Each structure stands twice: as structure tokens, then as C-alpha cells.
Amino acid sequence: MKVLVVGSGGREHALVWALRRSPQVEEIHIAPGNGGTGDIATNVAISAEDVPALVEYAQGQRFDLTVIGPEIPLALGLSDALREAGLCVFGPSREAARIESSKVFSKDFMRENRIPTAEYATFRDYDAASGYLAEHPAPIWVKASGLAAGKGAIGCHTDQEARDALNQIMWERAFGEAGDEVVIEECLEGQEVSVLAFSDGKTVVPMILSQDHKAAYDGDVGPNTGGMGCYAPAPLIDDAMMERIKGEVLQVTVDAMRRQGTPYMGVLYAGMMISGDDFKVLEFNCRFGDPETQVILPLLETDLVSVLEACIDGELDRVALRWSDQTCVCVVMASDGYPGSYERGCEISGLEAAAQLPDTVVFHAGSRRDGDRVLTNGGRVLGVTAWADDLSTAIDRAYQAVEVIHWPGAMFRRDIGAKGLRAQGATL
Template sequence: MKVLVVGSGGREHAIVKKLKESPKVTEVLAAPGNAGIAREARVVPVEVDNLSGLLEIALREKVDLTVVGPELPLTLGIVDYFNEHGLLVFGPGRDAAQIEGSKSFAKELMRENGIPTAFYETFTDYNEAREYVYRKGVPIVIKADGLAAGKGVYVCQELEEAIKALNDIFVKRIFGAAGNKVVIEEYLEGQEVSVLAFTDGETVVQMVPAQDHKRVFNNDQGPNTGGMGAYAPAPVYTPEIAERVQREILLPTLKGLKGKGITYRGVLYAGLILTREGPKVLEFNARFGDPETQVILPLLKTDLVEIMLAVVEKRLSEINIEFLPKACATVVLASGGYPGKYETGKVIHGLDRLPPGVVAYHAGTAFNGDDIVTAGGRVLNITAVGDTLKAAVELAYEGVKAVSFEGMHYRTDIGQKALKLQ
């Protein structure tokens, strides 16, 4: 089989590496890819939102399966577009991808189907939203409704923070049209966990649970990022909780979508918070998480292509999906200044000196002559598998020591919440 992977980040690098393990796969193409992906796959310089360009490649290269990494092409309807031309695509259609593309759509779906989530209201007017915040008080959570690359969520402990968030979204328009509508939610307390599941619209199979580290600095301080590291499995997510999530969240979500005439196929990602009342949904994503994918796929024992084909062909119940009884950790190496302004083009050193068992998934890298240089806010995901989480974390940080570039920043506490529980 020839497979096309759409995307250019660490998630896509992890997907490419896992796909290449399949005996079914003869070649992997990636669009647009990055410097690390280019060492594993044939990259083609087409951006993820250029659907006609991507279709042209898939048809010309006679691609057997397309795997969509990021949310943007999904919300633009790449799956429907490719299907119309007789092509197989792993991922939800445009209607289904609204579950990530519009937070208000997701919240209404949950309200209609009794799926546990934070109480919320939606606003399109700055003054009305501000009045609501003053009335409700803090702590409070403010979210841009549309896609904001993981940065449109503000957890506000002070009123000044909340008003600034509304000003950023409504007045400064820092998220553009994604901020035309705002969702304001009650603040929930508890540990967060990322639960990704394969589904063909009927069968739902949860992957190993992961925990992401959203804040830029240690001890969950500083602004939200796209994720500074992750580990799996998350011990706080017990089998009892998993069964409850299946019954109260994942299956009702698929049923609710089906009630709207939408069959969801692909990866359904539930960002959960484990409250005293039980698990509640913070957000849904319509694809593999980033950086969760980088710690989940290294633990996947079953052939990923077999799973994806079963999802696309609506026969997931026939597949036995297994994961290794190990742990995996990844540390994100970010550009100085991220998630704010940062410089690119910094030469990366040490990728050839990684310890055995450590993988560097490339997130934001490019070639400059023979050098690999930084080309994004999140640059590399230094990843390791171990028999225990402690072993995986220690090995990942050994890998971090080998790599350097000007302004490099990373958190030093990835996995510590889980290690304290053990």
C-alpha cells in the first residue's frame, strides 16, 4: 500500500514511523512534512489547507490510504472531498469534525445528550460577555469558539485575566474569525487526562490514556501552549473510570452525532477532567492529539494500518487492538519565547548523539543546506519507552541532554504528577 500522511508536526512524524512498521505499507508520502519526516517518507511541498493540491498528489501517486493529522483540513472537509473522488481517508468528515471546529457545537451536543461537562454560556458580544464574567466571578474559563491551534483557552484566576482574555479575543481579534463567538465555562478542579479512541461510528476502542502538559513552565505555570510534553499510560485513569467514560461519554457522543445524521469515523479525542463527581469533558478533538500521539503510538502493538482500514471500512469490531505493557514519555523542546514570539532558523545540534532507545520526533524543523534548523515554536519531541514510567521519563531526559539549539526551552517536570502517585 501507498499511504499519504497530511501534516508537518511531531504527531505526523510519529504516525509516519508507526505506519512504516506495517508489512502492508510499501511507501509513505507526507505533505508538507518536515526535516525529520523527510528521512522516513517522501515529502511533497503542499500545505495542509490546499485540498485540491493534496487531491492532485493522491490521484497522481495512486495513494491507497490518506491519513489526516491536523484539525484544519478535517474541518475544511478533506475527507468528504477525497471520498467524492473515490479515495480512502482516515478521519472524520466535515460535519463530524465540528466537534473540534466549534466549541459551541460540542457543548450543545453534550447538553442535548446528557454528557457530563462544565456549565457554560456562549457569547458573540464583548460587553455581554464581560458583564457575565463580572456576575459569575472567578475562577472561570474562557474559550475562543473556533480553531486556535491549542492556544484559545484561558483559565482565569483573576478578574483582570478574564477581561484581558475577552479583550484579546473580541477586540484585538488575535484568533481572527475563530473568536467571533466565545464559550465561557465554570472552572472545574481535578486531574486532566487525554483519552483517544478509535471508532468507526459504532465500535469504540480506547487507546492507552495519556496526560499532556499544557502550560509552558514547570508546575503548570505560564500560558497555555499546544503541549510541552506527555506520558502514557496515565495511572490516575483507572479501568473503572475507563468503563464509565465509555458508557457516559464516548458512546453517547457517537449516538448524539448519529441523531444529527453524522457518522463519526476516525480518532475521537476526549480531553477529560477527573472531578469529585466523576469524569467530565473539557473538550473534544477530531484527530490524534499532539503530543499525546508521540507517547501512545510507540506503545501500540497492533498494526496501525489494519486498524485504520477497519475504521474506514466500518469493521472495527473485527480487530483486536493491543498495547505494550510499558510506559512512554516525551519532552517537547521549544523555541525561546514560545508560545509568544520566537525566532526560527537556529541550528539544531546533537540529533546524531541520542542514547539508544530515544527517538526525536520532529515538530518544527527544516533543512538549511546540510543543517537541520528550528522552524516552529515546538521543535522536537524527545521520546522514550521504558518498562516503567520512571524509566521512560529518565531515558527521555537523557535524550534531552544530547540536543541543543539557541534559546531552547523545555519543562523539567514531565510525568511528575504520575510518579508521585506510584
């Protein structure tokens, strides 16, 4: 089997790594890839957002399967274009992907289908939004409706922070057209958990739970990021609550999508807030999470290709997902200044030493090759991932690898997995 993966992040490196383990896969190309993916796949210099070029390349190479990683090409209709060209592709249509590409659509969809979520209001007019903030004191969330690489949701602890966030999104245009419309949302309290599921348009099969760490700094402080680390499985939901989430959130969503003529085939990702026996949906995403993918796929024992093909063929109910009993942890190493401005082109050392550590893999994201050197080329640079029989050991292994990797200004959180340990009655 010949496979094309679209994207350049740590999620896509993890997808290539997992696909490479399948006995069905003989050849993998990735467009455009990064400084690490070239070791196990063929990097192709085509942007993940260049839909015509990707379709032309996929047709010429006659790929048996294309897997789309990021949300932007899905929102641009890449999956639709590939299907129209007669190619086999995993990922939702452009219309179905609106569940992530438009927060306004997503929130209205949840309200219409009685999916539990935070109270909210939407605005295209700055003055109206400002007036709403005056009547709804902090803490509150101000969110750009469109895609903003995970940075368009701003949690505001004071009324001034809320006004500043609104100015940043709608007046200063920090996220461009993504901020044409905003969602202002109540602040929920509890534990966040990522619930990802495979869907074939009818059947929904959840993956193991994971917990991302969105804030830039230890203790969940600082600006929101694309994710600074993750662990799985997250011991935050029991089987009874998982069944409720599957029935009241995931299945309801897929059923409603099918009824409105936009069947959902791909990964459905629900970001949840858990408080006691209650849960609400914070957001939907239309793809594998990043860095959730980096901790989920190493624990998947079922052949990933078989799962993806079952989704495409509408036969997911015939596949049983098998998971390892181990625990996996990913620590993101980022460039100094992320999620703001940062320097590129710093040489990374220690990758070979990290690769020698047991049950450890370094997934690349913002990196590039320059001859024999690997250089930083983005905000989130590496996802240092390790697995073990228990969470504490997996954390130790991941940080042992982090400590041998260096470049000027490398930053990372030191508390990834601490919430899981506390849930188990332990500490870092």
C-alpha cells in the same frame, strides 16, 4: 501499500514512524512534512490546508490510504473531498469535525446529549460577555470558539485576567475569526487526562490513557500551549471508570453523531477532568492528539494500518488492540518565547547523538532542512520520546536525550511525568 499522511507536526512524524513499521506499507508520502520526516518518507511541498492541491496529488499518485493528522484540513473538508474523489481516507467529515472546530457546537452537543461537562455560556456580543463575567467571578475560562492551535483557551485566576482574556479574543482579535464567538466556562479542579479512541461510526475502542502538560512552564504555570510533553499510560483512571467514560462519553457521542446524520469515523479525543469518582469533558478533538500520539503509538503492538482500515470499513469490532506493557514519555523542546513570538532558523545540534540512545526517538515538528543542517522552524520544535519498563526510567531516558540536543534559546519543561510518579507514590 502506498500511504499519504497530511500534516507537518510531531504527531504526523509519529504517524509516519508507526505506519513505517507495518509490513503492509511499502511507500509513504507526507504533505508537507518537516525536517525529520524526510528520513523515513517523501516530503511533498503542499500545504496541509490546500485541499484542491492535496486531492489532485492524491489522485495522481493513487494512494491506497490517506491519513489526515491536523484539525484544520479536517475542518476544511479534506476527508470529504478525498472520499468524493474515490479515495480511501482516515478522518472524520467536515460536519463531524465540528466537535472540535466549534467549541460552541461542542458544548451545546454535550448539553443536548447529557454528556457531563463544565457549566458554560456562549456569546457573540462583547458587552453581553463582559456582563456575564461581572456576574461570574474568577477563576474562570474564556475560550475562543474556533480553532486556535491549542492557544485559544485562557484560564483566568482573577477578574482582571478574565476581562483581559475577553479583550484579547473579541476586541484585539488575537485569534482572528476563531474569536467571533466565545465560550465562558466554569473552572474545574482535578487531574486532566487525554482519552483517545478509534471509531468506525458505530464501535468505539479506547487507546491507552495519556496525560498532556498544557502549561508552558514547570508546575503547570504560564500560558496554555499546544502541549509541552506527555506520558502514557497515565495511572489516573481505573477500569471501572474507564468503562463509564466509554459508555457515558465516547459511545454516547458516536451514537448521537450517527443519529444526526454525521457518522463519526476517525479518532475521537476527549480531554477529561478527573476528580475523585467524578469526571467531566473539558473538550473534544477530532484527531490524534499532539503530543499524545508520540507516546501512544510507540506502545501500540497491533498493526496501525489494520486498525485504520477496520475503522474505514466499519469493522472495528473485529480488531483487538494490543498494547506494550512499557511506559512512554515525550518531552517537547520549544523555541524561546513560545507560545508567543519566537525566532526561527536556529541550527539544531545533537540529533545524531540522541538517535543513538536506547529506546529513544526524536519526533520533529517545527523543523526544516537546509542542506545538511536542521533548523528550527516553529514554536514546538521536537518531541523527544523514550520508553522503558517503568515511568521513572522512561523519564530519565527522555531527559538524557534532551540534554544532548541544543540550539540557542531551546526551552522545555523539566517535570514531564511527575504527576504520574506522584500517583504511583514516587517523585522526580
